[in-house]
Amino acid sequence: TATQQFRIVVFGNDLVPPTLPVSLLGYSDGRVPLPRHFSQNAGGGAGSAIAADNTPATNAITDAGATLGRVLFYDRRLSRNDRVSCASCHQQQFAFSDTARLSRGFAGALTARHSMGLTNARFYTGGRFFWDERAASLEDQVLQPIQDATEMGLTLDDLQTKLSLTTYYPALFEAAFGSREITSDRVSRALAQFVRALVSVDAKIDRAFGPNGVPNFPGTFTAQELLGQQLYTGRAGCARCHGTTAHISDVTHNTGLDATVTDAGAGNGRFKAPSLRNVEVRAPYMHDGRFATLEQVVDFYDRGVQNNPGLDPRLRAGPGPNAPPLRLNLTREERDALVAFLKTFTDRTFLTDARLASPFAR
Ligand code: HEC
Ligand code: HEC
Incomplete structure (x- = not known):
C-alpha cells in the first residue's frame, strides 16, 4: 500500500580514484600565458x-x-x-x-x-x-x-x-x-x-613565430612545407575558411562533399570545422569521417567538390550561384606540399602533455 523509492548506486569494480600532484598544475592564462x-x-x-x-x-x-x-x-x-x-x-x-x-x-x-x-x-x-x-x-x-x-x-x-x-x-x-x-x-x-x-602552441609552425609574434616561414620550413604554406594562404584558398594563427574556422560552410545533401548539419549542408591544429593524428576526416587520409582531403578540395544549391561561394569557380565548383588543378607536387604543411601543425608536446592526460592510473 505504500511505496518508497530510493536510488542504489553500485560503482564498477574496476574503478580507481584519481592521482593528482600536491600542488596544482597550471592551466590559467596567468600560469600558461598564450604566445x-x-x-x-x-x-x-x-x-x-x-x-x-x-x-x-x-x-x-x-x-x-x-x-x-x-x-x-x-x-x-x-x-x-x-x-x-x-x-x-x-x-x-x-x-x-x-x-x-x-x-x-x-x-x-x-x-x-x-x-x-x-x-x-x-x-x-x-x-x-x-x-x-x-x-x-x-x-x-x-x-x-x-x-x-x-x-x-x-x-x-x-x-x-x-x-x-x-x-x-x-x-x-x-x-x-x-x-x-x-x-x-x-x-x-x-x-x-x-x-x-x-x-596547442608547440608545433613546428609555432616555432616559425618569434617572441614578437612575427613569422619567419622561410627560416623554419623545408622548401616543400613552404610551398604548402604559400598554397594554403594563397591559390588553394584554405586560409579563407581555416584562418588565424590557430587555424580555426570562422563560421559554418557547405563544402560540397555531396551533390545531394543527406545531413543538413547547421542547415543546407553547412558544418563547423574544428581547428586544423594536430589534424595529422586525427583521421578519419569530416563530420562523417569519410576520408581516411589527408591526401584524400586535399584531392577532394583539388577536384572533388560537388555542386549543390548551398555550396559556399568560396568553392565556386566564379561569381553567382550557377558557377561550377572550383577546380584547383594542383600538381602532384603541390598536393604533397599542402599535406606536408598540414603536418607542421602536429604538436607532440600537446599530444603527450601530462597536464592534459588521464589522472586515473591503469
Ligand atoms: C560516445 C562518444 C562520445 C563521448 C562519450 C563524448 N563525446 Fe564529445 N563528441 C562526440 C561526437 C560524435 C561529437 C560530434 C557530434 C555532433 O556534432 O553531432 C562530439 C562533439 C564534442 C564537442 C564539440 C566540439 C566543437 O568544436 O564544436 C565537444 C566540446 C565535446 N564533444 C566534448 C565532450 C565532453 C566534455 C564529453 C564528456 C562529458 C564528451 N564530449 C563525451 C563523441 C563523444
Ligand atoms: C569554404 C570554406 C572552406 C575552404 C575554402 C576550405 N575548407 Fe576545409 N573545411 C571546411 C569545413 C566547413 C569543414 C568541415 C566539413 C564537414 O565536416 O562537413 C572542413 C574540413 C576540413 C578538414 C577536416 C577536418 C576534420 O577535423 O575532420 C581538413 C583537413 C580541411 N578542411 C583542410 C582544408 C584544406 C587543406 C583546404 C584548402 C585546400 C580547405 N580545407 C579549404 C571549410 C573550408
Missing part, C-alpha cells in the same frame, strides 16, 4: 586567435577549475554503467578525437557523427559547438554527452548523486568553487574550463 602569435594579431593577414576567444567573463580558466574538469573528463563514472568517459571518444594521442568513423557509447551503440577534435576549441568566434552548432556555448555543450542516450546515458540528477558518493569530488569542487556542493552547473563550468585549456 604572442595567439594573443595579438601576428600580422601578415593571419589574424589572431584571441579575437575568436569564446571564454565567457563568468568562467575564465582557473588552475583548480580545470583540474576538476580534467578529472571529470577522464572519469568513467560520468556514464550510466561506468564504461565510458569523455576521453573514450576524445583521446589525447589523437588530438582529442577518435580513430573510429563513429564512436561507441556506454552501451555499445554508435554516435550519429564522427567525434570532433578538441584542439583550440577555445577559439571560435560564434562560440557555438558541435558540427551543426546546436549548442549555444561550451558550457551548454559539455552537459549534453552526459545525458545523451547513446553516449553516456546519465541524468543530471543521477550525476550529482554519483559524484557526491565518491571520496574525492567534494574536495575538488571546494578547491574550484569554494564549497563542497556538487551541482551540474559546476560540472559544466569545470569541464568547459578543461576543454578550453586544450590549446
Whole structure:
C-alpha cells in the first residue's frame, strides 16, 4: 500500500580514484600565458586567435577549475554503467578525437557523427559547438554527452548523486568553487574550463613565430612545407575558411562533399570545422569521417567538390550561384606540399602533455 523509492548506486569494480600532484598544475592564462602569435594579431593577414576567444567573463580558466574538469573528463563514472568517459571518444594521442568513423557509447551503440577534435576549441568566434552548432556555448555543450542516450546515458540528477558518493569530488569542487556542493552547473563550468585549456602552441609552425609574434616561414620550413604554406594562404584558398594563427574556422560552410545533401548539419549542408591544429593524428576526416587520409582531403578540395544549391561561394569557380565548383588543378607536387604543411601543425608536446592526460592510473 505504500511505496518508497530510493536510488542504489553500485560503482564498477574496476574503478580507481584519481592521482593528482600536491600542488596544482597550471592551466590559467596567468600560469600558461598564450604566445604572442595567439594573443595579438601576428600580422601578415593571419589574424589572431584571441579575437575568436569564446571564454565567457563568468568562467575564465582557473588552475583548480580545470583540474576538476580534467578529472571529470577522464572519469568513467560520468556514464550510466561506468564504461565510458569523455576521453573514450576524445583521446589525447589523437588530438582529442577518435580513430573510429563513429564512436561507441556506454552501451555499445554508435554516435550519429564522427567525434570532433578538441584542439583550440577555445577559439571560435560564434562560440557555438558541435558540427551543426546546436549548442549555444561550451558550457551548454559539455552537459549534453552526459545525458545523451547513446553516449553516456546519465541524468543530471543521477550525476550529482554519483559524484557526491565518491571520496574525492567534494574536495575538488571546494578547491574550484569554494564549497563542497556538487551541482551540474559546476560540472559544466569545470569541464568547459578543461576543454578550453586544450590549446596547442608547440608545433613546428609555432616555432616559425618569434617572441614578437612575427613569422619567419622561410627560416623554419623545408622548401616543400613552404610551398604548402604559400598554397594554403594563397591559390588553394584554405586560409579563407581555416584562418588565424590557430587555424580555426570562422563560421559554418557547405563544402560540397555531396551533390545531394543527406545531413543538413547547421542547415543546407553547412558544418563547423574544428581547428586544423594536430589534424595529422586525427583521421578519419569530416563530420562523417569519410576520408581516411589527408591526401584524400586535399584531392577532394583539388577536384572533388560537388555542386549543390548551398555550396559556399568560396568553392565556386566564379561569381553567382550557377558557377561550377572550383577546380584547383594542383600538381602532384603541390598536393604533397599542402599535406606536408598540414603536418607542421602536429604538436607532440600537446599530444603527450601530462597536464592534459588521464589522472586515473591503469
Ligand atoms: C560516445 C562518444 C562520445 C563521448 C562519450 C563524448 N563525446 Fe564529445 N563528441 C562526440 C561526437 C560524435 C561529437 C560530434 C557530434 C555532433 O556534432 O553531432 C562530439 C562533439 C564534442 C564537442 C564539440 C566540439 C566543437 O568544436 O564544436 C565537444 C566540446 C565535446 N564533444 C566534448 C565532450 C565532453 C566534455 C564529453 C564528456 C562529458 C564528451 N564530449 C563525451 C563523441 C563523444
Ligand atoms: C569554404 C570554406 C572552406 C575552404 C575554402 C576550405 N575548407 Fe576545409 N573545411 C571546411 C569545413 C566547413 C569543414 C568541415 C566539413 C564537414 O565536416 O562537413 C572542413 C574540413 C576540413 C578538414 C577536416 C577536418 C576534420 O577535423 O575532420 C581538413 C583537413 C580541411 N578542411 C583542410 C582544408 C584544406 C587543406 C583546404 C584548402 C585546400 C580547405 N580545407 C579549404 C571549410 C573550408
